[in-house]
Amino acid sequence: MKSAEEFDAVIVGSGAGGGTMAFGLTRKKMRVLILEAGPRFNPFEDYKLAEETWEQQGFPHKPESEGRQTFAELQEIGPELDDLQSWNAVAGRTNPTKRRSPHKYHHVRGVGGSTLAFTGESHRLHPDAMQMKTRFGVAADWPVDYKTLEPFYSEAERIIGVAGPENPGARWRSEPYPLPAHAPGFPSQKLKAGAEQLGYQWDQNSRAALSKPYHGRPNCNYCANCNRGCPRTDKGSVDVTFLRKSEATGLCTIRTGVTVLRIEAGEDDRVKGVHVIDEEGTSEFIPTRRLVVSCGAVETPRLLFASGIGNESGQVGKNFMETIAWTSSGLHTENLGSYRGLPGDSICWDFNAPDAIGDGVVGGVRFSTGVGEAALNGPTAYARRVVGGWGESHKKRMREVFGHVLSVGSIGESLPNPGSFIDLDPEQKDANGIPLARIHSHLGEGELKRLDFMAKTAREILKASGVTELVEEYGSLSHFSATHVFGTCRMGENPDDSVVDEFGRSHRWKNLQIMDASVFPSSGGGESPSLTIEALALRAAAGGG
């Protein structure tokens, strides 16, 4: 182990932001120390998809691989919104109360961060979604435009091995995807036919899953379970892409099980280092010349709050944007074998531009195949959420419907509002005495309109695709259930209304950088954020101080 003084930079967190920063800095021959609160996962041993209990096990979280957060009371749900409530054919309404319920902030603490459990959609942001303030008077403009970011998108795609279609749509490209798109699965073929019948374009999705062997990793074998961890390493999570390459340089050291308690400020507007505690309870101070914080849009503001650093603008924790999501699932007349394939292998971008929905609704949405992400791809899920019952009739029904579920998932723009923010819980603390992050979430009128559009369109597409009976719907109204979170340390040109600049550099603290989705000024219209985080990080590492 090198002494702390031998490192040129310390990075807190090893997900899409931190892992990519490590790649970018080690490429510049800088010595990097990553402090990761969670464990390291071994894809070949930890992801149990070859066992018959694969469905019961889910993503194999380990001790300390999930942080704790609390929730402030969420908003009431009036009866006028009944059509947007979550339900399934067995349980009925999944939230029988009159108030949104806090389900979960889905994340992974571990080497590779939440990319370990992500689906692996690899999206560039719609160019128009980066100018929301100028064009629509909402959220804030990005201080970097698509043209500037494009080379870094391309580079990230090459490192990952993204497989994507030839037609780029609104996201113009300087070069083709590194790998050809995956052939659409049988369920996607049905959705494509249905969507096109309605006049919608249904394309192959760009995916961080290998369609051919690439950089020593095998191609995908379509097991449909990206979210439970990929035991083949064909999914482009950060541990097997950016971090693997970083560690191969010999310049990147990763310490797992190390929790950063606070950042210590120094003189001349520089931070001195971080106070940490390891799994054995040993505390130490790690000095650094450059500190990168990459803990995500919930934990990054928590660390800044706990340290009393970085909030000169008053914007830390504010502008919290969450995953606005809806999934409708139903039974197709045919057996589709929909437990197979690549989750999210096809997508509709028709309503992704910020003004695409119309009727005064600002902010875009996308639609995609949703069976895998809804986890309706195994016998237990069918039994518990689709079929129900018991006895001979249960088993007969299982035989009749297994493989028939078809799902359309949708994710939409989330815009900042005063009711959505992160602060420190005044009462609850972690084992180290640090207050937990508290999530405040409010769905504004725009979010509700978008959700309504998402639900109606998802149902419409399913019906046109041959679904005769809905069996489950799950959306953000009934439950806070977010994987993509943004905005709580947003970047901008003006230090008065943003926390960091276009390279993630603190406006005040000269050697403090933030690199995760907390810097996003707007969320985009349903794009998955990891590729944009990685492009921002590559650019920041290359030129950002």
Added chain:
Amino acid sequence: MNFSRRHFVKQASCAAAGSSAGLVAIGQTEREDATPLQIGLRAWMNTLLPPDDFSPGAGDLGVHFEIEQHAKSIHNYELLLQRGMKWADDQVKAMGKADFAALDDEDRVKIIEVAEADEAENSVPRQFFFHTLRDGVNFYYGHSESWPGIGFPHPPQPIGFPDYARAPDTAP
């Protein structure tokens, strides 16, 4: 005694991750030293998820042992199993027969229908029915022997589903 649904769901969600993986290794379904509770539970599970031409019943796969083991990690669950099975046996004795396990399939179904229909949400029969069904389904479909009838061919790995772009019935 707390037999409320919320109580069990809350505790079960905490325990499930740690319990399901280790318990499926129990392959033994008939034991010479089986307790009356185990004998009754086996019959109960074989009625909830019965054998048919395609797959064995839940009791045949040892799901009752898994539930019994699982119950050790949840406060009051073992007691619920004991009282629930006693309730079932008491119903049977009132019919002039020995116990639940001694009934034929048709009569077992009738007893379970009574438990399911109990309107008192926190009653022993209703909670016994709800939790043994919920956990029984979870454990049952974690056995590959339960899959042939529904057409799920194998765990997702190591071979995946390379035929994913074709209709399942046209796959070789």
